[in-house]
Amino acid sequence: MTQGGERPDAGVPAGPRPGAPEGEAGRPVPLRPPRPERRIAAAFGLTAAAAVGFAAVYWLGGQTQLEGVLLAVAFAGLAYGLAAWSARLMPQGPFVEEHEPFGSSRRQRAAFAAEFEEDLQAISRRRFLGRALALAVGTLGAALLFPLRSLGPRPGRALYQTPWRGGAPVVTADGRPVRAADLAVGSVLTVFPRGHLEDGDAAVLLVRVDPGALRPPPERAGWSPDGLVAHSKLCTHAGCPVGLYEQGSNLLFCPCHQSVFDLLDGARPISGPAARPLPQLPIEVTPEGYLRASGDFEGPVGPGFWSRSS
Amino acid sequence: MILRRGARWLDDRLGAASVARTSLAKVFPDHWSFMLGEIALYCFVTLVLTGVFLTFFFDPGTNQVVYHGAYAPLNGARVSAAYASSVRLSFDVRTGLLMRQVHHWAALVFVAAIVVHVCRIFFTGAFRRPRELNWLIGVTLLALSLFNGFSGYSLPDDLLSGVGLRIAYSIALSVPVAGSWLAFLVFGGEFPADQIIHRLFVVHILLVPGVLVGLLAAHIGILVRQKHSQFPGPGRTEHNVVGSKLWPTYATRSVALFCAILAVLFALGGLVQINPIWLYGPFDPAQVSSPAQPDWYIGWVEGALRMYPPWEFRVLGRLVPNPFVPAVLVPAATFGLLYLWPFLEQRLTRDRDAHQLLDRPRDHPVRCAAGAGTLAFYGLLLVTASNDVIARLTRVPVATLTWAGRVVLVAGPPVAAVATYVVVRALRDSGAAGVLQVSSGQLAAAVRATVPHRRRRRAAAAIAGGSEGR
Numbered sequence: 001m002t003q004g005g006e007r008p009d010a011g012v013p014a015g016p017r018p019g020a021p022e023g024e025a026g027r028p029v030p031l032r033p034p035r036p037e038r039r040i041a042a043a044f045g046l047t048a049a050a051a052v053g054f055a056a057v058y059w060l061g062g063q064t065q066l067e068g069v070l071l072a073v074a075f076a077g078l079a080y081g082l083a084a085w086s087a088r089l090m091p092q093g094p095f096v097e098e099h100e101p102f103g104s105s106r107r108q109r110a111a112f113a114a115e116f117e118e119d120l121q122a123i124s125r126r127r128f129l130g131r132a133l134a135l136a137v138g139t140l141g142a143a144l145l146f147p148l149r150s151l152g153p154r155p156g157r158a159l160y161q162t163p164w165r166g167g168a169p170v171v172t173a174d175g176r177p178v179r180a181a182d183l184a185v186g187s188v189l190t191v192f193p194r195g196h197l198e199d200g201d202a203a204v205l206l207v208r209v210d211p212g213a214l215r216p217p218p219e220r221a222g223w224s225p226d227g228l229v230a231h232s233k234l235c236t237h238a239g240c241p242v243g244l245y246e247q248g249s250n251l252l253f254c255p256c257h258q259s260v261f262d263l264l265d266g267a268r269p270i271s272g273p274a275a276r277p278l279p280q281l282p283i284e285v286t287p288e289g290y291l292r293a294s295g296d297f298e299g300p301v302g303p304g305f306w307s308r309s310s
Numbered sequence: 311m312i313l314r315r316g317a318r319w320l321d322d323r324l325g326a327a328s329v330a331r332t333s334l335a336k337v338f339p340d341h342w343s344f345m346l347g348e349i350a351l352y353c354f355v356t357l358v359l360t361g362v363f364l365t366f367f368f369d370p371g372t373n374q375v376v377y378h379g380a381y382a383p384l385n386g387a388r389v390s391a392a393y394a395s396s397v398r399l400s401f402d403v404r405t406g407l408l409m410r411q412v413h414h415w416a417a418l419v420f421v422a423a424i425v426v427h428v429c430r431i432f433f434t435g436a437f438r439r440p441r442e443l444n445w446l447i448g449v450t451l452l453a454l455s456l457f458n459g460f461s462g463y464s465l466p467d468d469l470l471s472g473v474g475l476r477i478a479y480s481i482a483l484s485v486p487v488a489g490s491w492l493a494f495l496v497f498g499g500e501f502p503a504d505q506i507i508h509r510l511f512v513v514h515i516l517l518v519p520g521v522l523v524g525l526l527a528a529h530i531g532i533l534v535r536q537k538h539s540q541f542p543g544p545g546r547t548e549h550n551v552v553g554s555k556l557w558p559t560y561a562t563r564s565v566a567l568f569c570a571i572l573a574v575l576f577a578l579g580g581l582v583q584i585n586p587i588w589l590y591g592p593f594d595p596a597q598v599s600s601p602a603q604p605d606w607y608i609g610w611v612e613g614a615l616r617m618y619p620p621w622e623f624r625v626l627g628r629l630v631p632n633p634f635v636p637a638v639l640v641p642a643a644t645f646g647l648l649y650l651w652p653f654l655e656q657r658l659t660r661d662r663d664a665h666q667l668l669d670r671p672r673d674h675p676v677r678c679a680a681g682a683g684t685l686a687f688y689g690l691l692l693v694t695a696s697n698d699v700i701a702r703l704t705r706v707p708v709a710t711l712t713w714a715g716r717v718v719l720v721a722g723p724p725v726a727a728v729a730t731y732v733v734v735r736a737l738r739d740s741g742a743a744g745v746l747q748v749s750s751g752q753l754a755a756a757v758r759a760t761v762p763h764r765r766r767r768r769a770a771a772a773i774a775g776g777s778e779g780r
Contacts, residue, residue: 062404068412068580075573082566090559094545094552097337099537099666102440151498151505155490158500159483173596190596200476200501203596233596238480238615238633239501240473243598255600256473257616258698258708271709275620275632303480304622304631306489 036088040081047077159308160300162232163196164281170206170230170291173197180228180285183208188245190233193293201301203233203241204281206291209250213264220266220298223282228291230281231267234302235259237274252278276304334557339540343434345567346427351530352568353420354522356575360413361515367399367406368392370465370511372504381588389467389592392507396466397588412579417459419575421607424452428648432681435669436539437652439662444532447525449648454518454525456607461514463585463605467507470585472593474604476501477615477633484631485638502595541668548666601698613691614640617715644688675734683727690715690722732756 050073057066104112123130170178171194178191189206196202211227224230231252233241240256245263251270252261259272267278279297286292300308321327338344371391377384379394380401389397399406428448431437437445460478464471479501482493498505538551546552554560578584590599604612614636622632647654655677656662671678693700694715701708733745736756742748 058404064405064407064411065580067405067408068576068578071408072573072577072580075569075576079566079569079573082562082569086559086562086566090562091555092559093337093340093554095335095337095555096545097335097537097551099549099551102536102664148495151496152491152494152503153499155494155500158494159490192596198595200595238477238637240476240602241596241598243600253708255598255602255698256477257612258712259620260709269620272712273615273618273620273632273636275622303483303633304629305483305493306486306628306630308629 036084040084040089043077043081043084045077047074047081050074050077155307159302159305162201162297162301163193163199164202164204164293164296165193166293166295168193168293170194170204170283170293171197178206178291179289180226180291181289183228185210185227186247188247190241191230191291201232201234204230205233205242205245205252205278206230206283207245207250207263209263213250215265217266220280220282222284223280223294225283225285228283228285229263230283230293231261231263231278232281232297232301234278235274236269236276236278237272237303239303242278333534334555336534336556337538337551337553338556338560339538339551339553341541343430344538345564346423346430348564348567349571350420350423350427351526352571353416353423353575354526355568356416356572357413357420358519360409360416361519363409364399364406364413365515367395367403368465368511369395370508372467372507384588387592390507392465392467393587393592396468400588408576408579411582411584412575414463414584415578415582416575417462418584418606419571421452421455421459424448424455425607428452429681429685432651433669433671433678434539434541435665435674435677438655438665440536440664441532441539442652444529444536445652446649447529447532449645451522451525451529452648453645454522458514458518458522459605459607461510461518464510465507465514466585466587467593468585468587468590469593469597469599470587470590470602472502472595473598473602474608475506476595480631481633481637484634486625486628486630486634489631502593537666539666539668541670546667548664551666601696601702603696603699606692609692609695610688611637611641611691613693613695613715616697617691617694617712617719619716672734672737675731675738678734679727679731682730683723686726687719687723690719694719728760732760735759 050070054067054070054074057063057070170191172178173190173192175194175197177194178189183189183206185208187208191204191206192199192202207229209227209229211224214224214227214229216224233243235242235254235256237254237257237259240254242252242254242259242261244253244255245251246253250263252263252267253259254261254272254274257273259274260270261267261274261278262270266280269275269277279299279301281297282294283291284294317327369391373391374388375391375394377387377389377394377397379385379398381397384397396410400410401407431445431448460474464475464478479493479497482496483489485492494500496506496509497503498509538553540546540551540553543552554563591597603609615633618632618636620632621635623630658676669677694711697711697715698708700706701711704711732753733748733756736742736748736752737745739756739759740748740752742752
């Protein structure tokens, strides 16, 4: 394949197109226009013009679309010019380069192994020292993992607790207390315990439904006065806020993974990947007509985790 | 003259003349599919350049500040420093929005180029000996690129990416035994801890890019050492590479490719809006945007999360939450299989020889079928990640689409694999030039060859003699 010379592995022209692409061999090569230089120069000229345009647009205050287009044109001009230059005016192969065989010869390998093992003896003969070294490095490595602990606090009970307590006043996202009488049937509100508007696990979806339609389990009979029902807003699947409420069907939708919860049936999941209902928050109406929590959630809110027992 | 003197100066100190001569004469195959990896490489260069520009203006703080700037609807709003600086660099820094959008588009094209590159390597058997090492490095590059894409679009602290971080936190929580600790250590406490944006910033601009550069250098170094593989053809053997020399033809062509990529990316970044964080608004733990889709390369995990049935099970009385299977086990299995494929195939085919000549995809119907089934699975996952958007467009209830998606995800990949096997087999046996040239008779022959003999005879007997054949 390659022709003689001092470096057989350096690319050498391989005679009359032995590596021509399939199907092309034998066909007449189409005649190319004789002077590609003019078009290449025009492309480079376009690049220079677009570059000047970009600089001018920038100088005059900038305009995103125009800047993008001008830079695109500038680079497209370069791309065309260089591609054409490479294809028309530079040495075309095919060139051939030989592969060196992979893997060393048996003698080289044996020589390497012998030398390496001989030197290794200085280490492997001292068995006891080797073990002591392994102990030292192992202990040091384990000790160096300790600073990882600085990255975060102990989970402790954090995942079980929310800022909701019995008696916590119910407020809106801007901190105003919620009056029971202000909520008509079908209205929905995201509420928080007072003083915890930024907490990740505090958001509660408060909906007023037709009290007769609710089907609460007996132990939660007094949890939703006058059809005011409150559930954690955090999806039990992956923790997204369950942000969509469909008034007619009383269904709650999570926009992240399309879990659907039936509000009337204890926010039980009826479609999508969520496996557990949205925990309910017991609420009551104060003598002044405002809402407050009468206890904590029935269980941990949000996505599941290993240590939870229920 | 100056060039010569400079070269002599260098050679006196490095003795590099002969190495340089060999390097410049390195031969690159001319087939277009060998440039897919280069597209990824040049996208990476673009990402580094535009990314450096962005770091000059971005502030990864989660402390609350008041935004003052050119974007009027947010003027005076209390938002995080990360969000404020992202909006400011989009509206108040000249070419800032262009750089940000080019950066984001380059990330999308970067991962796309890697995926197509992996497909080319897979279907042509370029991962076979001696290139297993580069396959392993390449799969690692893919995994790191996905991760860095996610960490990057989570930085602006907008509502869409904030919800994405919350999902990531829930996925970490779902890991058995260590989940709570893992989530708390990574995020710096219970969500939304104020550490995560800053940590992601360090990871996104220093840690992962550093590793990427090192692995890229190894990837390309091994490529140079091993030289290119090539498609079979006249004059091409197992012992040579036929194509263009690096200098000057191929280098010029490659720089032209870089310029073409920059042209496309600047056109996209200038004209096609992407990730308009000022429309999503700042992150608020109680709010969510709808519809909510991640960048395309995370879509398969999103689709798996949406399609996985509402199953949770218990081990030793402890809960294994739902996201663990679709968002931890599925990705682990995906990359595990990718890493193992060259060695699995060596086992199955008993082919342990070195190969410099590539397969045509049709040479290996089984490999093609496995690849097509896998691509169908992940493609379908990507589609199901938008089941809410499809529901809105088609007016089919989303619950129906979720069920349909589950059925298609189970049935689709095997169908795709078998169909691919038959078509590829017909291609191989008939020698047709392309899929469209295969006649129906050749397809039928491939079907006959695919169905095992005994079963075919049994089926024929059943047709001929009623129930006797059973």
